Amino acid sequence: MTTEQLQANAIDEHVDAVTHNQLAKHATQVHKFGGSSLATTQCINRVLDIIRQNCQLNDVVVVSANGDTTDNLFALYQLAKEQRDTALEEQDPRPLEQALNALKQQQELLINDLLNANNARQLTHALKADIEQLTTWLSGNLAAHHNDILAYGELWSARLLSALLNEKVCPSNSIDSRDFLVIDNETHYRVDSAKSAAQLRQRKQFGKLAVITGYICRDEQGHTCTLGRNGSDYSATIVASLVRASNVTLWTDVDGIYSADPRIVPNARKLHRLPNGVAKELGRLGNPVLHAKTLLPLINQTTDHHTHLHVASSFDSEVIGTEIGKFGQIAKQELSVTYLNDLLIAQSECFLGEYCAKACETFSPICSNDKQGFMVINQSQQKALSQWLASHDTEVTFKPVGIIATVGHKVAERGDIKARFKRSLKSTKPLHLVNSDNAHSVIAVLTEPCTTELLNNVHHDMTKDARHIGLVVAGLGNIGQRFLELLPAQLNRVYALENTHLVGLLSSSKALINNDGLDVSQAMTLFEQEAQGYDHEQLLSWLSHHPYDELIVVDITPSEEFSLLYEQFFTQGIHVIGANKWAASSPTAHFNHLKKLSAEHNSLWLGNTTVGAGLPINFAIDDLRQSGDEINQIAGIFSGTLSWLFETYDGSTSFSSLMLDALSQGITEPDPREDLSGRDVQRKLLILARKAGFELSLDDIACQNLVPEPLQGLSTQAFLEQAAALDDFFAQKLQEANEQNACIRYVARLQYDDIAEAKLTAKVSLEVLPATDAFANLTPCDNIFLINSRWYQENPLIIRGPGAGRDVTAGGLHSDLVTICQQLANKQNQVKIKGIN
Known part of the structure; x- marks a missing residue:
């Protein structure tokens, strides 16, 4: 979409968008671009094309940091921390200085490659100020500015993309999400929706495409916070909830969500549509693309407004991705397999009965069982859980485990799926098999880490019949x-x-x-x-x-x-x-x-x-050719209508009366000239010739039209009224045949007149045939096909049977299906x- 079109859209929208609630009424799409989608100049130019083709000015773009920028910022923080912890006389500032300079050069390269000289100067100047601030923080109170340091990746990314949009696509402004997005803390990530939405409305500029930083926000005390891993995806769905968007697209480096991690399971298949609850469960249980938090703003809406989430690839934007939302039964049949390692099973009396519910509320375990007194947690939760149990004066034992789970809509309530999952694990002997609370997964707790072999085997057993x-x-x-x-x-x-x-x-x-x-x-x-x-x-x-x-x-x-x-x-x-x-x-x-x-x-x-x-003539030709045979003749009666007419026509009644009778029975086309012209037989012979490997066109097949020229240009009704004009011709042909103890049939023929010189003739015409000919004695409406080949020479292959009719044709279609x-x-x-x- 050009700048002029985007601006025109903005003008049209301005007619209606004059209220304070303008953004909430008109922002309908949110597009989020991940770090890999913004990693290089080439990647960013692809993103520009996606925005041109998919965005309107009232949409919102959310961005991650370019490439590995956040990882590099975290490495800077670690270097600074290590340097501070080192004795003064042993400190070497060079690694930190080199890393900081490399990060600066990386950003400058993107700026200078993408922007014109004037815009590049402005962003380079702003970058210089940021690097100076970073240097101050890295040499000062590190802990106080940990999140501020990490926030620069998204800030630079949004600033660069917005400048590039202004230069090449449409008016744009970048928005630091810390200026509007407020959460309670970095544990629960609960959003203050009313305050955040109001502040976003204030910063969204009419007539400009907003580019918003993902991953970062502020808490209620005004401190910079991050939203954790995949936090930019979470930012995108939060923004979508705030502006009541109809769709969110997560543009990433894979073209959708798969039935297993495709890096580990080569036969993983794309899940085109996922119900919200199933997608949330997949994210909770280790799907590499989804994170459970991403879906919370979409699932927990208290209004009737529903937002659909799409996952697509910015590397191949034409490929259909995965859609997450509310769907019917077909989408609910999808199955997938996921796994997690580096987990702990915690066993304690405190996890029996009602106390288990309190523990689950506090720690959100992978799974638990209040009758057997255990829960499975991440290893990082061990210390906190031990302290919590100590406060309850209860002992606990921990043991390393992994899990593998089958995930799908209400699979825990489907006995056939659970039975299949158990069978797929028969050689593994899991410690426990647990239904998730929402019934969207069945989880096997393993005594050993889940292996690649096990994941592939279980995936095969669970999804082998799942292609839709x-x-x-x-x-x-x-x-x-x-x-x-x-x-x-x-x-x-x-x-x-x-x-x-x-x-x-x-x-x-x-x-x-x-x-x-x-x-x-x-x-x-x-x-x-x-x-x-x-x-x-x-x-x-x-x-x-x-x-x-x-x-x-x-x-x-x-x-x-x-x-x-x-x-x-x-x-x-x-x-x-x-x-x-x-x-x-x-x-x-x-x-x-x-x-x-x-x-x-x-x-x-x-x-x-x-x-x-429904006759297997195409199958037969395919089979002969695939087996190495060479076909040199195809002939037969290919029209059920003409078969009926000439098998029935014996001179006792006129040909036109017979034709009108066939029309009344529905044997002919509504205009019988379609049958009598021979064009249908001509096309059928061409189709079989091509199937047999001959390169012909329709003009290469001579076609005898049985309709006299004066009747060919009439209306259907006029032709039917003058049909008696057909009678003399057919009566004469029948008489000539009878005199030879023969019959007349409309025959298609393709054959070599001289195989050595590859001289081929093809025609459809009315022929006089001996009464003993294979084509002479058919059941009316039957088709017959004759094939001569290198294998079938003296005694040709013949296929005969009904060549028309709703049952046999519908049956033939089902055979193809x-x-x-x-x-x-x-x-x-x-x-x-x-x-x-």
Whole structure:
């Protein structure tokens, strides 16, 4: 978004934003950028692009310190402390001076690389003053200024980003969160929301994008405080709560939250949507991206306002991340595995009965059991817990432990999940198996630290069936409705479809899409009641942000326009099952482009019902080619309609009467010329030819149109009124065939006239065939396919059966669906990790 657009937005907003509560009414998005996202010049420029594309002037940006700046400040503090503790005659000031100078140079490099000369001078001057203050504090009362020293990282980061935004993107001002954010202390981090919100309103400048420091704040006495590890994430959700934001995005170095730490578990899968309570439990139990405090401002709101939290990667902003909020049943089925080591199990009589609740309130243990008298705590809590128990005149024993936990919505209440978790730990023999108080986790207490091998094994056992596949059905005519009628039984019967969810229904003009899934047994009723108008841009926007591991679009439309969306589908990694023939028979260049796109983006494209309805002709050709065979001829009767017409036409009634009878039975298209033109058979032959490895275009296939030229340009109604004009031609053809003891059939043929010279001919036409020919005696509406190959020469391979009908076509679509889901079950997405802080 350009500066002019952002300023225009600000002007529009000013019409309504004239009250004192302006910020609370209009700040709708909070974007937080982590240290790794701001570490280098290149990273910061990526952040600028994200802000251009995603932010409005009424939004808020929260920043961490650039890269390792906070770690470097802490190292400075430690150096100064060590120097002070060293005897005067042994002190060497050089390490501290060198570290301070290195930190200064690091900041100057970012300033000079990113800003113009004038702005760089201003920030360098401010940096110089800060370094002088740092030097004073490092040589003075260190303990009094510990947090003030650490605060400089966020201060410099916000100041630099704000200056850069002013220079290149939009008006901006940086805000030191210590000027508005007030907490009670660094133990409980309780926010004074009323005071903090009022002070933030005073500092937020209208028409400027606010850049706020994360991690730091003040207590009620005015002392600088920090919010602990991942404190900038916590700052972002606090700010979101203060301004009643609709969304918070944590831009970090991974593209979401995974079912296990992806650095340790290569097969970890992204959790696209997490309920609030589950995300909080994951953070509490060691997830490397989330921290439990981050979610508190969003979960503990007392109003009806709800903020959704997103985790996304600033290194690849187009990749869909993880959303945390309120969701339906599909999101609640997600499972993950996490672990913590360096813990202690504390055993004491004081943890029995009601006293255990008091201890838990004070120490918030990882888990506890008031019947067996134990709790699991962090090692850092040992001293405080010992002192607390001493005051109760109670003895305690401590023993090192680790934990591994399975986490998901109310998993402690799901017997099947608990049983599976127990089975996955059968070789480990945990000390205890404990349900969390909120029932969102089952925790195994281990006598030894949790190993990489154990984590991977348990993760595999718990999440192997957890991939969620979204299903969108486009085209709700006879076949589409029959596909949906069969779907409930298929989902229950076929194991490969266990985690497949119907999430979208599309007609040519209306759509019903629900991320939480549609009741398959009520699909058409729900569509009729709730579907809304849509356009392709809206559809593509939703599909590009779907919350599933995989998405499959089943195209049962006859629409060429819809088939043109395949390019965008494949670009987004969406899989397609197509009964629609347009894409598979499109011009060669376009078809090859689609095949290339689907391969590049790992999108599966199946279209077995484009030819032969549910007959396995596509499977057979694929199998022959994959087995090393070479096909040299494909022939057959590919149209169920033309099969019925010519199997039934015996001269006892006119051809036009027969055709009108077929129309009334629904055997032909509403305009029978679509069948008689041969175009449908021509496209089917092209599709099979391409499947067999021949590079043809539609123009390479000669097509005999059975509709006389004078009838071709008429309206449908006029054609039907003049259909008798067809009769003489077909009567003559039938008579010629009868004189030869033969029959007439509309046949598709692709074959080599000369294999040695690779001379290929392809045509669809009306042929006179001997009565003994394989194509001569079919059940009306049947299709027949003949294949000659290196393996099938003297005795060709023949596949015959119903080539049309709602049941067989819907069944063929279900066959493709099962095939895709079976392939996706073994698919592994590579996790790209830039480094988790």
